[in-house]
Amino acid sequence: MKRAAKKKRDVLQRQTVRKKKKGKRPALRFRMIWSVCKGCLKGAGALLALALISFSFLSVYHYLITSPYLKLEHVKIGGVEKELKRQLLEMANIDSRASLLDLNLGALKNRLEVHPWIRSVELERQFPHTLVIRVQKQEPRAILLSEGMYYLNRYGEPFKKVGPAEDGDFPLVTGLGEKGNWVKNGLEKVARVMEELRQERTPWSLADLAEIHIEDQNHFTLYFEHMDAGIRVSGKGIRKEIRELRRVVAHLARSGKIGKVRAIDFGYADGAVVSFRKG
Incomplete structure (x- = not known):
């Protein structure tokens, strides 16, 4: 009898343990589902918060660009004369109802710099109502002869x-032709020669220059209004060569030979070489 009773108790205990184990599974599933739902709720909350922040920013931005407090009322253009200002205002094509905040300055800059007499434009918003346009105008220094006549800055x-x-009424730049891929570099050197001559005094200044003829990358022949002779220079030390030119010309004038000079060449290391016309 004792064995039977013990056996019965063991069976009952095993059944109770099974029931307890079976009871744990639904609880575990519930916790997993709740964890997933809680994560989804957090994600949805974050997205909702982000959407609200974005909406707030958009609302504020829309208010600002439609607000009369930031309406564009004044356009100031500096660096150019009256007629060019008028042309630039037409090219800007700014809506009279535009907001200063909503202006696309990059697109506006590109439109204005298309004008052939404009080298560069800087734009600045001056809140609450003013757009400032600073213009660097092109300044011609010479006229380039190359398949037409072009202003050179x-x-x-x-x-x-x-x-x-x-x-x-500007010096001519000739001899460019088809000089290969050094054209840009050659014109930059021409510009440096002109800048040096601009600082010289008459009669060897830029104002007295009639023509610059490009020989090659490093050599140029200058023709001045008052002298019927070519002055060949290297372009590397033009100020020094002009000082030497003054000395040579003074000597030729004293000797009575200045009217017979055909060319003065400073392309030699040991000094200038003067060539004369025959007869």
């Missing part, structure tokens, strides 16, 4: 074809 950049009614 102080940097050696051709920027505009010379029109029939436009000013042609």
